[in-house]
Amino acid sequence: LAKTTQPISMDSYEGQEVNITCSHNNIATxxxxxxxxxxxxxxxxxxxxxxxTKVTNEVASLFIPADRKSSTLSLPRVSLSDTAVYxxxxxxxNRDDKIIFGKGTxxxxxx
Amino acid sequence: NAGVTQTPKFQVLKTGQxxxxxxxxxxNHEYMSWYRQDPGMGLRLIxxxxxxxxxxxxxxxxxxxxxxxxTEDFPLRLLSAAPSQTSVYFCxxxxxxxxxxxxxxxxxxxxxxxxx
Numbered sequence: 001l002a003k004t005t006q007p008i009s010m011d012s013y014e015g016q017e018v019n020i021t022c023s024h025n026n027i028a029t030x031x032x033x034x035x036x037x038x039x040x041x042x043x044x045x046x047x048x049x050x051x052x053t054k055v056t057n058e059v060a061s062l063f064i065p066a067d068r069k070s071s072t073l074s075l076p077r078v079s080l081s082d083t084a085v086y087x088x089x090x091x092x093x094n095r096d097d098k099i100i101f102g103k104g105t106x107x108x109x110x111x
Numbered sequence: 112n113a114g115v116t117q118t119p120k121f122q123v124l125k126t127g128q129x130x131x132x133x134x135x136x137x138x139n140h141e142y143m144s145w146y147r148q149d150p151g152m153g154l155r156l157i158x159x160x161x162x163x164x165x166x167x168x169x170x171x172x173x174x175x176x177x178x179x180x181x182t183e184d185f186p187l188r189l190l191s192a193a194p195s196q197t198s199v200y201f202c203x204x205x206x207x208x209x210x211x212x213x214x215x216x217x218x219x220x221x222x223x224x225x226x227x
Contacts, residue, residue, distance in 0.1 A: 034215060043115075043201045043218025044154070087153070098169055099144060099205075099216070101154040 009106040022088030117219035134202030143185040147198040
């Protein structure tokens with residue numbers, strides 16, 4: 001999997017939009033970008049996956065520029081319950097690939 | 112639809128004991144993995160499997176064995192428990208898209224293991 005770099009931690013306030021950026025300069029042509037969310041004492045939860053441009057679902061949006069060397073997870077109007085660790089993974093995830101998680105970004109939402 | 116089921120949820124072992132952490136999924140997923148997560152750390156891959164009868168090592172395989180005799184089950188065996196294996200263990204599974212790409216993992220709720 002391609003190496004990713006994301007901020008160790010971020011703080012934000014309730015009601016704001018939060019953007020978490022992940023850098024992946026050596027992303028390959030076949031690589032997808034996947035984000036997970038992990039609450040304390042729980043396993044990670046799949047949030048969103050994309051290849052290029054913009055992907056949106058009921059939880060978040062994922063923005064991927066044309067060069068695909070970075071991506072931004074956007075959480076609209078966050079609440080205290082969005083406090084969690086967010087992981088960015090990049091890879092083609094072929095049959096034999098290992099799926100490696102980094103340390104993620106600890107997002108702390110303040111009232 | 113139960114998803115990924117891990118048992119037990121909590122376990123205390125004495126150093127040198129062996130045990131098996133159970134993981135079962137009912138989604139007919141081909142890909143299954145085991146991770147461990149230590150306090151304040153990310154997840155580290157122990158072993159993974161791309162289908163029944165096929166397993167491979169992850170980042171931290173030493174001290175652990177796995178087998179995959181069926182699509183549904185992927186047990187993790189601790190051969191001789193050590194305090195360094197105190198951790199939270201997560202099992203995960205994923206389907207494979209037609210092109211072989213994962214759609215995204217489904218994780219179990221974890222097993223909290225303490226080795227004294």
